[in-house]
Amino acid sequence: MNKLIKIVGGSLVVLAVGAGITAGAAMVLSERKMNRVVDVRVARFDLGAFQPNLERGEYLFLTRGCSECHGVQGEGRVMIDDQSSGFYIHTPNITRGGGAAATYSDTDWIALLRHGLKPARTPVFVMPSEDYAQMADEDVAALVAYIRALPAAPEKKAEMRIPLMLKAMYAFGVATDASEKIDHTKPAPARVPNDLHAQGEYIAKTCAGCHGAGLAGGKIPGAPPSWPAAANLTSAADSVMNRYASAEQFRQMMRSGKRADGTTIAVMPFESLRAMSDAELDAVFGFLKTLQPKASGTR
Template structure:
């Protein structure tokens, strides 16, 4: 019995050491990955040459998730607090007050952030879904940034991100990725917002890719808290979520109430933003999603 106990004890000790080494490696490798400098060609930007529209900029700020993540005034807010996993995110102040993260951003810095998922030093952002904005038209980028710069300066409250070890490990070993890894940095963004309904729907749907995947087939959201459900499949697959909505009126109702056609609530979706979208954009989005060919759920 003593010999057996020694063997078991030794095995547990070896296991503990292995877990400790793996945890240590995950910490080091994830920090190294988060602080890597990417050699990405960011085109110099001059928003003064574009037709910035403050009303359009405010609309984009409210409907594309900016206010939901950073607060109605861009002051930063508590976005994730998941005691079960230890995941905690208090987002940055993006006004020009208090030395906020974006207080001194140049036009080119904003392009690097929105289109490439990169900070001014060309290191990647981790939480922000820049892949949603990578194909935002030039005039929309200029309008959005002009509106953000017009926000009253808010006192700085330091951004804070605490990421669970398991999420760091998945990131360190490339199971989950940051926005800069998902974006095609060579793909040119449109100059203007498309005018025809189908193209507008495809344009709006780009905002859904951070959660639902590039192919909009859903699946576990990379880097999200473990308690979050998988994103729904938006294609015409047999188990796709869009099958619940036979009419654009039902779809609009869901986007504005956060409830499915049967009245059950939908978790995680950014309905604070989505409910403010115009009928025209919701109609175009509905029409586009209804044209998507079926893809396996979870294949993103």
């Protein structure tokens, strides 16, 4: 019996040491990965050359998730506070009030939105730059001009507390940052497309961060454990799009946050979605209805 106890005790010590080593490695490797310099050619831009429209910029800020994450005035806010895992994000102030983006050049904004990179060309971790990588030049110009025109908000300290499990997933490539998801060689359009179907496709690119590049849904990499999997938006048999027979039903869901049966949708950026115009929601609906079926969960 004593021998068995010694064996079991020794095994537990080995496991504890192994777990400690793994945790330590995850901490070191994740920090190293977050601070790596990504070798990407970032085009130099003069966004003023596109004669940015501030009204369009405000619309994009309110409907493309900027206000949802950073607050209506760009002052920063608590975006994630998952008690079960300890995952906590207070986003940066992006106004002229001393925030991280206060001194961004046009090229710095392009690096952030198109490539998921900070001015030092290290990756952003939480921001879904993959949603904005193919935003047209004229829209980037309008959005940035509007952000720069926001009143200076008092600086609030941005804070990010990442659970050890997520750090391990990131360190070993299970969870990725935006710069790893983006095709950095693909040029973005200069202008927003005019064709209704192309407009729907263009707008739906901002859904990729949660629903995947193929819009087939699945567990959202790097999301809090309590978040459900993103829904399949293709024409698969189990797609949520089968619940909406008309654009009117789809608009109602996007504006109310409720499914056709009246149940509440747990996680969606409805602050942004309900601000979208009927024309844009109809274009997205029309585009999603043309998607070929893909297996749910394959993103």
